[in-house]
Amino acid sequence: MKSFIECSACMIRQSLEILNKHSTSNEQKSDILKLVLKALSETTITSINPPQLTNKVHSILKQELHIQDFYSEEKKESNKEALRLESFLNQLIASADNPLLTAAKLAIAGNVIDHGALASFDLNETISTVLEDHFAIDHFDRFEELVSKPNRILYLGDNAGEIVFDKTFISLLLKQHQTVIYAVKSAPVLNDVLLEDAKETGLAAMIPVIESGSTTAGTEPSEMNAEFRNYYTNSDLIIAKGLGNFETLYGLNDRKNKFFLFKVKCPHLGKYLNLSMKDIVFLEETF
Amino acid sequence: MKSFIECSACMIRQSLEILNKHSTSNEQKSDILKLVLKALSETTITSINPPQLTNKVHSILKQELHIQDFYSEEKKESNKEALRLESFLNQLIASADNPLLTAAKLAIAGNVIDHGALASFDLNETISTVLEDHFAIDHFDRFEELVSKPNRILYLGDNAGEIVFDKTFISLLLKQHQTVIYAVKSAPVLNDVLLEDAKETGLAAMIPVIESGSTTAGTEPSEMNAEFRNYYTNSDLIIAKGLGNFETLYGLNDRKNKFFLFKVKCPHLGKYLNLSMKDIVFLEETF
Incomplete structure (x- = not known):
């Protein structure tokens, strides 16, 4: 299934969430956001599926922030929370x-x-x-x-x-x-x-x-x-x-x-x- | 007051709203959205105020869609609705x-x-x-x-x-x-x-x-x-x-x-x- 043009808004939302969580300075946030926007501007969003689009954006974030796993803590927390519900x-x-x-x-x-x-x-x-x-x-x-x-x-x-x-x-x-x-x-x-x-x-x-x-x-x-x-x-x-x-x-x-x-x-x-x-x-x- | 990096998300939301309202085809939407993303990627968002940022984006939309006033109908409707409340x-x-x-x-x-x-x-x-x-x-x-x-x-x-x-x-x-x-x-x-x-x-x-x-x-x-x-x-x-x-x-x-x-x-x-x-x-x- 191909992406919607609206996926661009979600990509920006995700990027901002990750940048606000992991960036060290406003300047860094701004610089990395520019790279994300540039990559999106060079992508025909509607020609690839949403996970491919996510990957394109997250690759930039991973590379620039030198972090591979942005949600490692949340994942551990989600697992714990869900395990408490298991029985x-x-x-x-x-x-x-x-x-x-x-x-x-x-x-x-x-x-x-x-x-x-x-x-x-x-x-x-x-x-x-x-x-x-x-x-x-x-x-x-x-x-x-x-x-x-x-x-x-x-x-x-x-x-x-x-x-x-x-x-x-x-x-x-x-x-x-x-x-x-x-x-x-x-x-x-x-x-x-x-x-x-x-x-x-x-x-x-x-x-x-x-x-x-x-x-x-x-x-x-x-x-x-x-x-x-x-x-x-x-x-x-x-x-x-x-x-x-x-x-x-x-x-x-x-x-x-x-x-x-x-x-x-x-x-x-x-x-x-x-x-x-x-x-x-x-x-x-x-x- | 300077823009926040989060203003970028609002600019995309506004652009999508306008494109969905006034565009003739998905291809046109996608092409114009690319231009908006490119302009944003070339702008240090945090160096200008939000109305300046809005103007930058809307200028592109106005030029590409050949429409000067995207909300003319809504404005008339808002005026009418508010006039009904005046007394x-x-x-x-x-x-x-x-x-x-x-x-x-x-x-x-x-x-x-x-x-x-x-x-x-x-x-x-x-x-x-x-x-x-x-x-x-x-x-x-x-x-x-x-x-x-x-x-x-x-x-x-x-x-x-x-x-x-x-x-x-x-x-x-x-x-x-x-x-x-x-x-x-x-x-x-x-x-x-x-x-x-x-x-x-x-x-x-x-x-x-x-x-x-x-x-x-x-x-x-x-x-x-x-x-x-x-x-x-x-x-x-x-x-x-x-x-x-x-x-x-x-x-x-x-x-x-x-x-x-x-x-x-x-x-x-x-x-x-x-x-x-x-x-x-x-x-x-x-x-």
Whole structure:
């Protein structure tokens, strides 16, 4: 999916947030901001996808600030906060009428933890509302049917913190005789999950966790490493979490049984998909 | 007052709003946005004031879109909407314990009508809350003392719609034996008042209205024309409405009895002045 011209505003917002957090002086902020603006002015924003655009901007910020991971503290904090909720999440799932549906909805609720799209969020409020919500795009029945038999599932992670919500979903999938491999990013970008997040949250002790090769806030096909590509091609089912994975992998028509689970966190994407802000989506790519 | 680096985000937001409203194609939007980004990348934002920055960006938009006045319809609509409130405003003033204070507060409430700073606003809600509010910076006593005697007042307007609120304030000042001259901008910028707004709202039939010479969303000293400069220098008192006039005229220490009346509509300006969003200000420049 290509970027909207409105993505430029988000890029500036993200850059300012990072500069205000990590810059040493106003002069440095101003100089680096100029470089970001120049790069954006030389980019046909609508010709690349949003994670590619983010990467272009963040590469400059990383290089100029000599920092590779702008959200390392926030990620640790998100993981801790989510881990404190883990037993509560498992209880909600265990006591649900449809545990699989509840686990899936909670995994999507976790998608609200995002320093790329939103500056602030209320996790507890999101959990309670998401359980009441219906999917705005609802291909859950088809997913439920598929997982009634054992599958090898490739699960594409999105953000730190959210990974704990993925973990509770995955726990249930394992109980339902699914085999799950979890994929993380290969380099820090925004608050996207890395191998260390899978370790910190205990997910890596539960199932195999691999790096996708992608260094963008999505899963860039050209960056996929051989191991990941093998799983991507040969797994029975793919669960792709979050907007970044949707923006990079939806519409490729490259394989069947690919499900996108996310919360609409951008008004422009919402408009594009004819959805509202905060809608939750359980979408299968069909072709 | 110099711009903040955060002003860049506002410039992009304004540009996108204008492009989405007036552009003919996505390609045109993208091309013009590139020019805006390039100009911003070549500007040391923190070396010029916000109205100068706005002008730099809007000049490009005006030239590329071949449109001089992006908000002509909104301005007419704002004037109409405010005129519908005029008798209500006059009643509020007439029945107030301190009519001058109420008229001043209402004039500031009108400052919420701003397509530069805010995408949406609730005028009725603003009127009722502003009457309860205290000035966060309060030099009203000093103003009240000055206007206890007759003065020649130069009143610097800000936005269309808001001008009707200025008119009710000015009506009261006239009753209190003040002489008032009202100044408007010399070229369209955002929804700033022009001569036609003063005519449309009946203000021009009530008092002399002059153009300041300024083509920015403020009063740029270097642009002041001879007539305006004469009034600016020789009036007993100046009332400058809105953020643009504050951003261009505050701190010049060029004359006494200069009052700035505005509502804080930008979080960064608020932080800079140690004020909160939506605070109302009645500030005299002292030196």
